[in-house]
Amino acid sequence: MTAMHKGLWLRDVAIDLAGVRLIALDAEVAPGAVLTVMGPSGSGKSTLLAFIGGFLDPVFTARGEARVDGVDLTALPAEERRAGILFQDPLLFPHLSVAANVAFAIPRHEKGRSRRRAIAEAALGEVGLADFAARDPATLSGGQKARVALMRTLVSHPRLLLLDEPFSKLDATLRGHMRSLVFDRARAAGLPVVLVTHDKADAEAAGGACVRIGDDA
Template sequence: MLVALDARVKRGETLTVMGPSGSGKSTLLAYLGGFLDPVFSANGQVSVAGVELTALAAEKRRAGILFQDPLLFPHLSVADNIAIAIPEDVKGRKQRRMMAEAALEDAGLAEFGDRDPDTLSGGQKARVALQRVLMSRPRLLLLDEPFSKLDANLRDQTRQLVFDLARRAGLPVVLVTHDEDDARAAAGQVHKVDLA
């Protein structure tokens, strides 16, 4: 057994799961998100606002996830990287573009919509990836060490932005990390796991 966890995370709060590499932190996120590799088995209940997620396919769980790498699409503009996540019930390219531009402005990236993602700094890419996740209307936010590849100054700024926006959106957040500073910035419950 890698991770055994019993926790309740309120809207706008963060549960931090800490442990060394190989302790099952990312596997836990895969289970929550519905994309656990079939070589693993897991059991338990995961519910958000009364919806039992483990009964749903991954695409129906609406779990937003941020990884260590921002994973922006290189063939799309910055704004289109955000617009692609807007749910299908929002019709019209113009409306979707306006929403993407508003998200960029909210992230301090107004005027960046037409740029190629490769021209952005690491911190800017992280902010675009965050806005893309939030634009998808997630039920919960999963963070897989998303700050680990940023330099110290950018790491602090990006942490602040991620946790502020998650609180504003009222999202329950699960962060996996080995960094004590991440846990302090999250300012929530901390669950420590060890290698089995």
């Protein structure tokens, strides 16, 4: 494996719980492409994301490699892996404004409060929320919260995106819109994406390879 390999490479990934194999996976995800992992609740989908992101519960036993553009993520602590993660819930900070939520994720090398606020406001403008910077997150709709969570993730300049059923709590119309927004943004930024879901419509919208685990395998 060399730095010339672009995208995400998963090699000989195996994750066990109490001696039971949950996941055995080899996969390649090109920049901007999506690997969908489908399976029922409890099958280990989110566990795979935790392995890649570096926050796997020690109750699991795991081995294998996860590399992005040649960088061995498994050799890095979680905070240095730069894995952007979106969950079912937006997980916005209730004590911060919408703009401050986004600014929180901006890398430290971007100095100065005005500079960081400008970056956050520009990011919000890209998803139609230019006038929402000063708002309390509690006043936003579900779709608006999802867009804020997405831009908070993207301003952190992640190496890849890990999606843990982020569309599942949205209504059908919003779900389709957010799928398009997330996948379009990932393609534009050249980010490899791993999506875990039990919804076939998510997989169809993502395109690319689909792996089934658990009872759906």
